[in-house]
Amino acid sequence: MSWQSYNQSLVRYPQHGFSLDLSLMDIAPGLVASLQPKIDKAFTDMAALEAGQIVNPDEGRMVGHYWLRNAALAPNEEVRRSITEPLENLKRFAEKVHTGAVSSPTGGNFQQVLLIGIGGSALGPQLVTEAIGQNARLALHFFDNTDPAGMDTVIARLSHTGLDKTLVLVISKSGGTAETRNGMLEAKAAYEAAGLDFGRHAVAVTGTGSKLDQYAAQQNFIARFPMEDWVGGRTSVLSTVGLVPAALQGLDIDALLAGAAAMDVETRKTEAAKNASMQLAIAWYSATNGKGEKDMVVLPYKDSLVLFSKYLQQLVMESLGKELDLDGNPVNQGIAVYGNKGSTDQHAYVQQLRDGVNNFFATFIEVRKGRSGNSIEVDPGTTTADYLQGFLRGTRKALHESGRKSLTISIPEVTPFQLGLLIALFERTVSFYASLVNINAYHQPGVEAGKKAAGAFIDTLNKVRGHITSWAKTAGEIATEIDADPEDVYHCLTHLSANGEVQISIGATPADDSFQI
Numbered sequence: 001m002s003w004q005s006y007n008q009s010l011v012r013y014p015q016h017g018f019s020l021d022l023s024l025m026d027i028a029p030g031l032v033a034s035l036q037p038k039i040d041k042a043f044t045d046m047a048a049l050e051a052g053q054i055v056n057p058d059e060g061r062m063v064g065h066y067w068l069r070n071a072a073l074a075p076n077e078e079v080r081r082s083i084t085e086p087l088e089n090l091k092r093f094a095e096k097v098h099t100g101a102v103s104s105p106t107g108g109n110f111q112q113v114l115l116i117g118i119g120g121s122a123l124g125p126q127l128v129t130e131a132i133g134q135n136a137r138l139a140l141h142f143f144d145n146t147d148p149a150g151m152d153t154v155i156a157r158l159s160h161t162g163l164d165k166t167l168v169l170v171i172s173k174s175g176g177t178a179e180t181r182n183g184m185l186e187a188k189a190a191y192e193a194a195g196l197d198f199g200r201h202a203v204a205v206t207g208t209g210s211k212l213d214q215y216a217a218q219q220n221f222i223a224r225f226p227m228e229d230w231v232g233g234r235t236s237v238l239s240t241v242g243l244v245p246a247a248l249q250g251l252d253i254d255a256l257l258a259g260a261a262a263m264d265v266e267t268r269k270t271e272a273a274k275n276a277s278m279q280l281a282i283a284w285y286s287a288t289n290g291k292g293e294k295d296m297v298v299l300p301y302k303d304s305l306v307l308f309s310k311y312l313q314q315l316v317m318e319s320l321g322k323e324l325d326l327d328g329n330p331v332n333q334g335i336a337v338y339g340n341k342g343s344t345d346q347h348a349y350v351q352q353l354r355d356g357v358n359n360f361f362a363t364f365i366e367v368r369k370g371r372s373g374n375s376i377e378v379d380p381g382t383t384t385a386d387y388l389q390g391f392l393r394g395t396r397k398a399l400h401e402s403g404r405k406s407l408t409i410s411i412p413e414v415t416p417f418q419l420g421l422l423i424a425l426f427e428r429t430v431s432f433y434a435s436l437v438n439i440n441a442y443h444q445p446g447v448e449a450g451k452k453a454a455g456a457f458i459d460t461l462n463k464v465r466g467h468i469t470s471w472a473k474t475a476g477e478i479a480t481e482i483d484a485d486p487e488d489v490y491h492c493l494t495h496l497s498a499n500g501e502v503q504i505s506i507g508a509t510p511a512d513d514s515f516q517i
């Protein structure tokens with residue numbers, strides 16, 4: 001480690017207490033020169049994106065999440081209003097919930113929120129809640145799956161305060177996501193079982209006219225907030241998707257937006273050496289050979305940032321994980337992201353990072369402030385915060401000594417403003433990196449394949465249900481009757497057996513197992 005290379009490779013924005021240290025990334029001196037045409041193109045793409053000129057060919061929609069924190073950039077008055085009006089409305093709405101002007105139909109203020117959403121409609125709000133929601137006015141709970149047992153656990157937890165005091169926030173951009181629809185129907189059933197009118201406790205955040213929007217109107221939801229078509233799910237944390245729950249928690253959403261806007265100011269500058277997102281994109285390119293050859297391990301040394309890797313996983317992997325490049329050539333791009341937090345991970349998988357397969361680069365996130373308030377001495381003169389800093393610096397050094405690359409992002413503390421900075425930093429990095437490797441970061445064609453196959457499986461499951469009899473049959477026999485894949489039929493039958501709908505007699509192999517009512 002050299003003091004000189006630290007000084008030379010640091011991008012810092014002292015006015016925000018932010019710095020990005022790339023000194024341990026070993027970026028080859030010639031790389032930037034060889035990438036220059038691509039870097040120039042990335043800046044041109046960025047300008048086109050911010051000007052509303054990037055339209056996803058398969059979906060026909062503009063990409064414009066940058067406008068959310070800078071409405072003045074929006075390409076026309078209509079888009080500008082679609083940012084400013086919901087922002088004012090959601091603030092007013094949160095205020096009404098806090099003052100009790102919007103309250104539980106059974107009387108009294110709402111005291112907690114159940115957020116139902118998945119993917120970008122949950123990960124952003126979860127990140128914000130964990131990072132800066134410690135003193136939230138209303139506690140947030142989540143349904144982010146179609147797991148009935150998981151939902152039962154959450155409902156039981158909510159019932160301590162009471163479902164009547166729980167505001168339900170159903171969030172889905174498309175308004176048609178199965179897991180979210182299921183979660184909403186399960187919640188509705190729980191409210192009805194408690195003798196409560198679900199609609200009078202519910203709020204929707206969704207695209208105007210979507211299935212959810214129509215359902216919310218029909219069920220007389222308390223409020224509906226629009227989510228604009230030009231915001232993608234994984235970049236929606238600063239739209240109504242993230243801001244409605246944040247405002248309900250009483251968080252400083254203006255500071256969150258201001259942090260993102262401040263990072264945008266820095267990362268809009270076309271001097272690559274001073275642009276933290278461009279430097280990060282170049283570092284990703286250098287570490288992964290521009291082909292995702294290494295994974296990104298995200299290690300924030302701060303408990304409140306524990307969900308940052310989970311959040312980045314969607315942002316990076318759904319954006320960059322693409323089969324084809326922009327010219328239609330197969331490239332199978334992407335960067336795998338995982339992580340948790342330091343120093344906890346030191347006692348779990350850092351052993352492999354240091355000594356095992358060298359298939360990653362680490363992203364350390366350093367938060368300089370330990371806590372607000374005084375600290376005890378755990379050793380003479382030493383605090384727990386000293387240890388946290390020591391472990392970060394120590395692990396970074398140990399990885400470097402064994403030839404592992406890492407970069408370090410430092411921020412002063414985890415505030416709404418700093419969280420906004422981090423979110424915007426990575427959004428722009430993903431955008432730049434996509435330009436460097438010539439892919440579209442703003443569509444997700446691969447996600448549909450699994451959804452379609454799941455739909456087909458559920459159709460088969462329902463057909464199987466209709467062919468179970470009081471006499472025993474094998475999966476193969478039922479598969480022949482309904483013209484389906486016997487392996488699928490077998491898994492339908494074991495599912496029905498585990499859920500008490502059929503009885504199973506185990507044979508020598510799955511093909512010999514038989515099932516009856």
Ligand SMILES: O=P(O)(O)OC[C@H]1O[C@H](O)[C@H](O)[C@@H](O)[C@@H]1O
Nearest residue numbers: 119120121172173174177233447
């Ligand atoms: O907000 P929704 O429309 O319900 O979508 C939720 C998620 O579902 C999809 O599978 C997409 O790949 C994600 O990008 C999206 O965030």
